Amino acid sequence: MVMIAFYFFAVLITLLFLVTVMSKNVLYAMTSLAAGMVLISGLFFILGADFLGAVQLIVYVGAVMALYSFAMMFFDMSKDVKEKNGSAATVFVLGGAIALMLVVVFSAPVIGQGVSSLYPEAAGATNPQAVGLVLFTKYLVPFEVAAVMLLVAMISGIILAGKKMDASLSTTEEEIPEMTQGGEK
Amino acid sequence: MIHEVTWVGAAVKALIALLLVSAVAGFGTYIERKVLAWMQRRPGPAHVGPFGLLQLAADGIKLFTKEDFIPQFSNRLIFSIAPVITAGTAFMALAAVPIFPDFTFPEWIPLLGGVFVPSIASDVNIGILFILAAMAAGLYGPLLAGMSQQNKWGIIGAARTAVQFLSYEVVTGLSLLAPIMLVGSLSLVDFNDHQAAGIGSWLIWQQPLAFVLFLIAGFAETNRTPFDLLEHEAEIVSGFVTEYSGLRWGLFFVGEYANMITIGILASVIFCGGYSDFLFIPGWLMMGLKVSFFFFLMLWVRASWPHIRPDQLMWLSWKVLMPLAVVNVVITGIVMMAIG
Numbered sequence: 001m002v003m004i005a006f007y008f009f010a011v012l013i014t015l016l017f018l019v020t021v022m023s024k025n026v027l028y029a030m031t032s033l034a035a036g037m038v039l040i041s042g043l044f045f046i047l048g049a050d051f052l053g054a055v056q057l058i059v060y061v062g063a064v065m066a067l068y069s070f071a072m073m074f075f076d077m078s079k080d081v082k083e084k085n086g087s088a089a090t091v092f093v094l095g096g097a098i099a100l101m102l103v104v105v106f107s108a109p110v111i112g113q114g115v116s117s118l119y120p121e122a123a124g125a126t127n128p129q130a131v132g133l134v135l136f137t138k139y140l141v142p143f144e145v146a147a148v149m150l151l152v153a154m155i156s157g158i159i160l161a162g163k164k165m166d167a168s169l170s171t172t173e174e175e176i177p178e179m180t181q182g183g184e185k
Numbered sequence: 186m187i188h189e190v191t192w193v194g195a196a197v198k199a200l201i202a203l204l205l206v207s208a209v210a211g212f213g214t215y216i217e218r219k220v221l222a223w224m225q226r227r228p229g230p231a232h233v234g235p236f237g238l239l240q241l242a243a244d245g246i247k248l249f250t251k252e253d254f255i256p257q258f259s260n261r262l263i264f265s266i267a268p269v270i271t272a273g274t275a276f277m278a279l280a281a282v283p284i285f286p287d288f289t290f291p292e293w294i295p296l297l298g299g300v301f302v303p304s305i306a307s308d309v310n311i312g313i314l315f316i317l318a319a320m321a322a323g324l325y326g327p328l329l330a331g332m333s334q335q336n337k338w339g340i341i342g343a344a345r346t347a348v349q350f351l352s353y354e355v356v357t358g359l360s361l362l363a364p365i366m367l368v369g370s371l372s373l374v375d376f377n378d379h380q381a382a383g384i385g386s387w388l389i390w391q392q393p394l395a396f397v398l399f400l401i402a403g404f405a406e407t408n409r410t411p412f413d414l415l416e417h418e419a420e421i422v423s424g425f426v427t428e429y430s431g432l433r434w435g436l437f438f439v440g441e442y443a444n445m446i447t448i449g450i451l452a453s454v455i456f457c458g459g460y461s462d463f464l465f466i467p468g469w470l471m472m473g474l475k476v477s478f479f480f481f482l483m484l485w486v487r488a489s490w491p492h493i494r495p496d497q498l499m500w501l502s503w504k505v506l507m508p509l510a511v512v513n514v515v516i517t518g519i520v521m522m523a524i525g
Binding site: 025027041054057062068072077078126 | 258260262263266309310311314315317318319321322324325328329332333335340343344347348350351354358370371
């Protein structure tokens with residue numbers, strides 16, 4: 001049963017991400033990306049990592065939504081994107097790297113035989129608790145560093161976007177005199 | 186006494202949830218029109234059947250028999266998928282929502298006798314996160330619908346979907362964080378049991394601010410007025426549903442009403458005691474009453490408030506609600522530490 005579910009999700013995810021890479025239509029690419037991200041959470045649910053599955057859903061639904069809003073600004077949805085194939089060297093290096101990665105992926109069962117978890121699972125902890133325990137004890141420093149990096153990104157984002165923060169985006173203030181003028185006509 | 190949840194019980198629960206919510210979603214349209222009419226001092230649907238009750242059937246026949254129209258230059262595949270996403274995710278979220286208390290079929294019923302039906306079809310221990318995630322994924326429906334139809338109103342509707350999603354999602358999560366800290370679990374059954382001691386133990390008394398924030402974010406999540414930016418008729422024709430007709434439009438509608446009911450259930454289970462018995466009123470009736478109240482509240486707000494502009498929504502979410510939610514979480518944490 002678990003195997004059927006796994007292969008079902010695995011095949012679907014691979015196909016969807018292939019569409020993301022191959023398609024020249026922005027809408028297809030983005031939609032298959034979003035669907036693939038949602039289906040990856042299915043793999044987490046199969047493994048019993050409910051918390052990670054839900055986090056995968058929440059994080060990537062939001063992230064891809066932000067990508068969509070950029071795509072909306074930059075592309076015409078009705079036309080195919082003209083792709084620029086740059087230098088042959090780039091294609092060669094990328095292709096080689098992907099081939100190497102595939103070899104590693106397929107040999108993973110052999111390499112991964114001696115792998116064991118570095119940190120013992122807390123007995124009796126539910127899913128979110130287990131994640132929290134590991135995150136706030138063994139991996140506290142990387143967690144804090146990530147938090148600081150996000151803070152830096154947020155502040156720089158506000159500085160970049162916030163030059164006219166005090167001015168209202170809409171034109172309410174300017175519109176009011178015009179509207180009264182219209183009324184007087 | 187702990188009962189074993191069989192797949193029959195879960196299936197029965199799923200069927201109950203599906204049928205009940207679809208029926209209520211259909212009937213909700215009638216209620217909405219009647220309540221709005223009553224508040225605005227007009228009769229509302231009154232001609233078809235007694236009290237206009239058969240208006241539902243008339244609308245249904247119209248929806249089913251209307252031509253299913255796909256614009257020529259639209260992206261046909263995405264255009265067809267979009268309504269299914271909205272309706273599908275709305276019902277997916279219901280899988281982790283407790284609707285009624287658990288019960289066991291009496292032995293005399295053939296086939297189903299003795300089957301234990303749980304309060305939740307699938308009691309995952311991260312219930313709240315799953316519901317929020319499923320409802321968030323539901324917004325892909327309006328987004329894809331707007332982007333696939335090659336219509337400027339649709340594109341504006343899609344852009345507003347993204348704006349709305351990026352605004353309220355933070356508030357929903359942060360407002361629920363404080364109650365989650367108090368209960369110490371993400372399972373909605375634990376929330377219900379935490380408040381089982383009666384009306385004094387309801388979380389709304391300890392977390393009034395979180396309750397208000399969650400309701401506001403919930404209104405934005407279900408596209409109700411004052412936050413119905415996506416399809417506001419007076420500004421952008423019908424937004425993302427401009428090109429839809431017939432059953433596809435109906436799917437969007439069912440999805441929206443199912444989401445309204447889900448938000449109502451979440452508000453009642455997380456803040457207002459859930460499906461516990463109240464004095465002499467049994468739990469299932471209590472649940473119905475609470476959800477009805479929240480449904481009515483949404484209509485009440487729709488009748489009373491004008492809708493706001495997209496930039497006002499962003500201003501409200503990021504500059505007012507989010508800081509309030511963060512302060513609420515910090516204060517809750519300090520108080521919990523002080524009490525022990």
